[in-house]
Amino acid sequence: MTTRNTNIAVAATIIVAIGVGVYFLNNKAHIHANTRPAAKIAAHHWIVPDTGELTNIDNAKLIKYGRSLIVNTSYYLGPKGVLSIKSNGLNCQNCHLDAGTKLFGNNFSTVATGYPRFKERSGAVETIVKKVEDCFERSLNGKQIDSTGREMKAFIAYLKWVGKNVKKGSKPEGSGIEELPFLSRAADTVKGRVVYISKCKSCHGKHGEGLLNAAGRAYTYPPLWGDHSYNIGASIYRLSKFAGYVKNNMPFGTDYRNIKLTNEEAWDVAAFVNSQYHPFKNTSADWPNLVTKPYDQPYGPYAERLFTSAQHKYGPYAPIKKYYAALPKKRSN
Numbered sequence: 001m002t003t004r005n006t007n008i009a010v011a012a013t014i015i016v017a018i019g020v021g022v023y024f025l026n027n028k029a030h031i032h033a034n035t036r037p038a039a040k041i042a043a044h045h046w047i048v049p050d051t052g053e054l055t056n057i058d059n060a061k062l063i064k065y066g067r068s069l070i071v072n073t074s075y076y077l078g079p080k081g082v083l084s085i086k087s088n089g090l091n092c093q094n095c096h097l098d099a100g101t102k103l104f105g106n107n108f109s110t111v112a113t114g115y116p117r118f119k120e121r122s123g124a125v126e127t128i129v130k131k132v133e134d135c136f137e138r139s140l141n142g143k144q145i146d147s148t149g150r151e152m153k154a155f156i157a158y159l160k161w162v163g164k165n166v167k168k169g170s171k172p173e174g175s176g177i178e179e180l181p182f183l184s185r186a187a188d189t190v191k192g193r194v195v196y197i198s199k200c201k202s203c204h205g206k207h208g209e210g211l212l213n214a215a216g217r218a219y220t221y222p223p224l225w226g227d228h229s230y231n232i233g234a235s236i237y238r239l240s241k242f243a244g245y246v247k248n249n250m251p252f253g254t255d256y257r258n259i260k261l262t263n264e265e266a267w268d269v270a271a272f273v274n275s276q277y278h279p280f281k282n283t284s285a286d287w288p289n290l291v292t293k294p295y296d297q298p299y300g301p302y303a304e305r306l307f308t309s310a311q312h313k314y315g316p317y318a319p320i321k322k323y324y325a326a327l328p329k330k331r332s333n
């Protein structure tokens with residue numbers, strides 16, 4: 001190499017090195033800004049039982065079958081289900097990530113200890129069986145499965161086993177779905193469309209239709225709207241649940257330690273996706289005590305006429321939450 005070429009090579013190396021350094025620093029700062037202190041999580045987080053122990057305990061077969069039903073729901077019970085046709089092609093795991101064990105991934109940590117309990121949505125004491133049926137009827141836009149059959153027994157056995165290390169009444173850090181801080185404005189479907197196109201469309205499709213696997217029995221990328229998606233009675237149809245779920249888990253492969261969306265992006269993409277068509281579900285019997293209805297419940301009736309249903313759906317939520325917090329919670333029925 002001539003001296004001149006060597007000089008150019010050295011200069012180029014220095015420029016690249018500076019570039020990489022700057023990128024790295026920026027990126028580090030960015031990640032830092034969006035990441036929870038790891039120590040806090042480590043101290044309180046949930047110890048998920050090890051599937052390795054499943055060979056030694058009673059019930060092992062049933063628990064494993066339950067796990068398999070959570071992971072491969074559609075294979076067993078979807079539109080081409082090998083057992084029967086009960087649901088829309090989604091798997092429970094699509095929304096309860098890693099078979100319901102992922103921190104901030106809508107996990108099942110407090111299911112075993114949290115039921116039976118009174119729930120405002122139905123106005124009744126609910127069992128785990130009822131919760132599973134609910135997800136079939138709403139999130140999987142399908143039908144109930146036999147509440148005394150082997151499949152239901154397997155779901156329950158798995159849910160009880162996976163939550164067995166959680167103390168009754170405690171809520172481990174990272175359980176369920178994170179509640180994000182509110183925006184001071186309404187969530188914006190136009191901005192959300194831009195987020196969708198740049199960060200979601202590559203997997204979930206131009207029309208939110210997802211992508212079926214080669215065998216056509218389940219989705220490689222699940223649909224986000226349209227006939228095969230969750231219905232309007234599903235919890236994820238509420239913007240707070242959708243935004244909290246995607247913030248910590250999407251684009252797929254990310255987790256709470258490596259967040260790819262800002263809070264604004266999470267709320268706006270939630271608004272865009274949930275402004276698209278979802279199948280109808282009659283929800284008129286939900287929340288019989290209207291003053292307990294969540295601030296972001298997208299459909300009425302409501303306990304007041306102060307806020308439009310558009311504001312209930314998209315926000316701004318702070319005034320609604322404040323108003324409801326001040327109402328007496330006396331049961332109306």
Ligand code: HEC
Nearest residue numbers: 090091092095110111131132135139176177230235236241
């Ligand atoms: C489209 C997304 C989606 C799918 C698919 C789905 N769920 Fe859910 N599920 C949710 C959301 C959202 C919640 C409410 C979480 C919350 O309120 O924080 C929930 C709640 C639950 C709960 C109660 C959790 C708790 O801590 O109280 C159980 C149990 C449950 N689902 C089981 C299932 C089962 C079993 C399936 C499959 C048959 C399933 N879910 C499929 C989104 C989904």
Ligand code: HEC
Nearest residue numbers: 093094095199200203220221222223224246250251252269
């Ligand atoms: C790299 C591919 C990929 C990208 C990009 C991606 N997702 Fe997903 N998404 C998935 C997969 C795969 C699942 C199912 C996860 C599982 O079953 O373990 C999923 C599940 C979901 C679910 C729950 C299931 C359902 O269909 O309702 C929602 C909601 C969701 N993604 C929203 C988003 C949003 C919003 C974005 C953009 C910010 C996004 N995803 C980007 C692959 C992706």
